[in-house]
Amino acid sequence: MPRIPYIEDFSAWEKDFSFYIPISVRFSETDMYGHVNNVSPFIYFEEARIAYLNSIGFLSKDMRQKDGIIVADLQCNYLKELYFGDDIRVYVKTASVGNTSFDIHYKVMREEEAILTARGRLVYIDTEKKAPKKLSDALKQKLLET
Numbered sequence: 001m002p003r004i005p006y007i008e009d010f011s012a013w014e015k016d017f018s019f020y021i022p023i024s025v026r027f028s029e030t031d032m033y034g035h036v037n038n039v040s041p042f043i044y045f046e047e048a049r050i051a052y053l054n055s056i057g058f059l060s061k062d063m064r065q066k067d068g069i070i071v072a073d074l075q076c077n078y079l080k081e082l083y084f085g086d087d088i089r090v091y092v093k094t095a096s097v098g099n100t101s102f103d104i105h106y107k108v109m110r111e112e113e114a115i116l117t118a119r120g121r122l123v124y125i126d127t128e129k130k131a132p133k134k135l136s137d138a139l140k141q142k143l144l145e146t
């Protein structure tokens with residue numbers, strides 16, 4: 001396993017996921033070499049991130065009236081190639097929580113093989129002030145328990 005800066009111990013890290021979405025690789029996500037192009041996983045991460053945030057109530061109508069979430073950064077490590085028709089599972093978990101932001105990690109599996117890893121920071125925003133907003137202890141707890 002190559003050194004991945006945001007993963008200290010891969011086997012401990014990979015055991016810690018439970019939420020995932022299934023995806024079948026589409027032809028339009030591949031390139032002239034026949035493999036999935038480097039930009040396509042960012043769409044997988046988006047789909048998985050939205051499903052994950054929905055599952056913990058972070059995109060509920062109530063929350064969206066005053067608060068928002070914005071992507072601050074996103075980083076991907078490509079371990080193996082993917083091909084048209086591959087069935088994958090895109091896992092998501094909250095890895096750490098800051099003052100106004102939280103880091104989520106992603107693991108993409110094809111059967112029992114790790115294909116991609118990624119991490120990204122999301123910032124909690126006050127949509128009226130258009131500024132980062134402190135995460136309450138209750139929200140932090142919700143993030144860390146899923």
Ligand SMILES: CC(C)(COP(=O)(O)OP(=O)(O)OC[C@H]1O[C@@H](n2cnc3c(N)ncnc32)[C@H](O)[C@@H]1OP(=O)(O)O)[C@@H](O)C(=O)NCCC(=O)NCCSC(=O)c1cc(O)c2ccccc2c1O
Pocket residue numbers: 046049050053069070071072073097098099100101102121123132
């Ligand atoms: C990202 C910003 C809002 C930061 O604003 P500002 O510079 O004022 O923030 P602070 O300095 O106070 O820091 C707050 C907090 O954020 C961390 N942080 C700041 N910048 C970065 C960065 N570049 N990379 C990583 N982390 C950063 C900082 O450490 C602080 O953390 P604490 O926990 O210590 O408080 C502002 O820069 C901004 O608005 N940038 C533009 C963002 C943008 O345009 N993103 C792309 C569009 S959003 C998007 O694509 C999107 C996709 C989705 O799939 C979503 C799914 C679900 C919901 C929303 C989605 C979404 O918005």
